[in-house]
Amino acid sequence: MAERSLAQRLAYRGLRVVTRLTLVTVFAVRYKGRENIPDQGGGLICANHQSFFDPPLIGSGFNRRLNYLARKTLFRFSPFRWLIEFFDAIPIDREGSGLSGLKETLRRLKRGEFVLIFPEGTRSHDGQVSPLKPGFVAMARRSRVPLLPVGLDGAYDAWPRRVRFPRRARIHVCVGPPLEPEMVASLSDAQLVAELERRIRACHAAARQGRSS
Numbered sequence: 001m002a003e004r005s006l007a008q009r010l011a012y013r014g015l016r017v018v019t020r021l022t023l024v025t026v027f028a029v030r031y032k033g034r035e036n037i038p039d040q041g042g043g044l045i046c047a048n049h050q051s052f053f054d055p056p057l058i059g060s061g062f063n064r065r066l067n068y069l070a071r072k073t074l075f076r077f078s079p080f081r082w083l084i085e086f087f088d089a090i091p092i093d094r095e096g097s098g099l100s101g102l103k104e105t106l107r108r109l110k111r112g113e114f115v116l117i118f119p120e121g122t123r124s125h126d127g128q129v130s131p132l133k134p135g136f137v138a139m140a141r142r143s144r145v146p147l148l149p150v151g152l153d154g155a156y157d158a159w160p161r162r163v164r165f166p167r168r169a170r171i172h173v174c175v176g177p178p179l180e181p182e183m184v185a186s187l188s189d190a191q192l193v194a195e196l197e198r199r200i201r202a203c204h205a206a207a208r209q210g211r212s213s
Helices: 006-027 054-059 072-076 079-087 097-111 134-142 181-186 189-212
Strands: 030-033 041-045 066-071 089-092 114-117 148-154 172-175
Touching: 006 054, 006 066, 041 054, 041 134, 054 066, 054 114, 066 072, 066 097, 066 134, 072 079, 072 089, 079 089, 089 097, 097 114, 097 134, 134 181, 134 189, 148 189, 172 189
Parallel strands: 030 172, 041 114, 041 148, 066 089, 066 114
Antiparallel strands: 148 172
């Protein structure tokens, strides 16, 4: 990927501010645990997935730029393709090997950037955290960057997958302590999946408790 233009950098920062203000005003979004976000270096942001709101919800709470993955089929719709290409989304081919998307993701992680993934693989059917799929394991081991667990709650109430349009709901987002590369290397694949799932569930529980208090 070529160096981002000034327009891309300024547009991302401006959109992040507007999105954060909108979410706080409309959905009373609150963030907890932002002190756990590393100030520098790459990181794999691993969050539960409740709705289409999730990428902007998480991205607007980070003062650093996030990279987003997008299904390759989304690039077929010209206006939306222009938008996600402008924000240099990483295309992922779910029907094929996805190798090119994996390589680009690793490149961005290794040059010190954040990449957001949803290890459940799809949006929740009931707002709960589903078992994680192991697809992230190879990326975690090869990138050698921290895994940052994130749990959000309320996004499912705002926009469940069976509903066409969003509605008002309180949303909280909790960022947990990072799972460092040394710990990643010390765990088996099954242990790594279980540990990350445990941390995401703990963040989700904290976000849900924050909404109820």
